[in-house]
Amino acid sequence: MIKKIQFIVIAVLAILLFFVIVDNNKLSSEGSAASDQKSVQVADEVTDSGEETKAKADEETEPKDNEKQDELEEELAVNATESESDHKEDSKVVYLTFDDGPSTVTNELLDTLAKYDAKATFFMLEPNMRTHPNEVKRTVKEGHSVGSHGVSHALKKFYHDEQSALEEMKTTQAAIEEMTGVHSKLVRTPYGSIPYFTDSFRKVFKENDLKLWDWNVDSSDWNLSEEDYVANVISQVEKLDKGGVTPIILMHDRGETASHLDVLLQYLQEKGFETIPISNDMEEYSFNCYDRCKRVAS
Numbered sequence: 001m002i003k004k005i006q007f008i009v010i011a012v013l014a015i016l017l018f019f020v021i022v023d024n025n026k027l028s029s030e031g032s033a034a035s036d037q038k039s040v041q042v043a044d045e046v047t048d049s050g051e052e053t054k055a056k057a058d059e060e061t062e063p064k065d066n067e068k069q070d071e072l073e074e075e076l077a078v079n080a081t082e083s084e085s086d087h088k089e090d091s092k093v094v095y096l097t098f099d100d101g102p103s104t105v106t107n108e109l110l111d112t113l114a115k116y117d118a119k120a121t122f123f124m125l126e127p128n129m130r131t132h133p134n135e136v137k138r139t140v141k142e143g144h145s146v147g148s149h150g151v152s153h154a155l156k157k158f159y160h161d162e163q164s165a166l167e168e169m170k171t172t173q174a175a176i177e178e179m180t181g182v183h184s185k186l187v188r189t190p191y192g193s194i195p196y197f198t199d200s201f202r203k204v205f206k207e208n209d210l211k212l213w214d215w216n217v218d219s220s221d222w223n224l225s226e227e228d229y230v231a232n233v234i235s236q237v238e239k240l241d242k243g244g245v246t247p248i249i250l251m252h253d254r255g256e257t258a259s260h261l262d263v264l265l266q267y268l269q270e271k272g273f274e275t276i277p278i279s280n281d282m283e284e285y286s287f288n289c290y291d292r293c294k295r296v297a298s
């Protein structure tokens with residue numbers, strides 16, 4: 001009797017086991033098929049929706065893409081012009097210029113420039129060079145450019161005629177050469193070349209192998225108080241940068257400018273600008289007379 005029960009139990013268990021195995025196989029094969037099908041479907045959906053999204057995206061971004069392409073082309077054109085004029089590809093250049101020195105603050109300017117490994121161009125007045133010869137020498141020694149800003153810095157004297165202007169620049173040029181051994185062709189006329197540096201002045205300077213440098217960023221550091229000139233420079237630099245124009249920044253060798261130069265140099269460094277000195281072999285940059293130039297009233 002017990003044996004009979006044992007047999008039945010084993011038989012039932014065996015049958016159950018059989019069904020479980022068969023069922024499992026069936027399930028797993030169905031399952032895999034189903035899941036395969038499902039994954040195919042999902043893949044289709046993904047592809048479809050992907051294509052759809054792409055198509056939709058194309059539709060939506062087509063004008064933008066064109067715009068982007070235009071922008072890219074413009075950028076490439078700008079870069080090409082930049083690399084031609086600046087001798088360096090893929091880098092943004094800025095020219096820092098300081099007028100009217102040297103002075104008692106020149107060393108502070110040089111210290112700050114050195115901190116950022118920034119190079120600048122100093123347009124100097126001959127009498128100030130005589131007062132601060134060591135600053136002149138240090139400026140050149142540290143890799144900056146030096147140019148002539150004249151002797152008198154007086155409108156009526158400097159712009160009196162072509163010869164007076166030329167004489168002042170030649171005197172300063174000779175002082176630079178005497179003190180540093182550098183022959184600099186670079187000049188910046190007092191207050192800039194507009195309006196008194198007429199075409200005939202320009203012709204005489206060209207004949208004497210002088211290169212005239214005005215600016216395209218006026219810091220107004222002489223009439224803005226303390227650090228306000230920095231914000232003024234930054235907003236102009238940003239505009240020029242957007243247009244792909246290399247900024248030439250006019251500043252002065254003076255205390256307040258030196259005190260806040262750090263902030264400006266930090267900004268330029270963060271934005272990836274390279275500050276390089278102006279050199280004799282560069283194409284000069286000067287304001288155009290158009291019909292604005294006239295002789296100074298004597």
Ligand SMILES: [Zn+2]
Nearest residue numbers: 099100190191
């Ligand atoms: Zn000046």
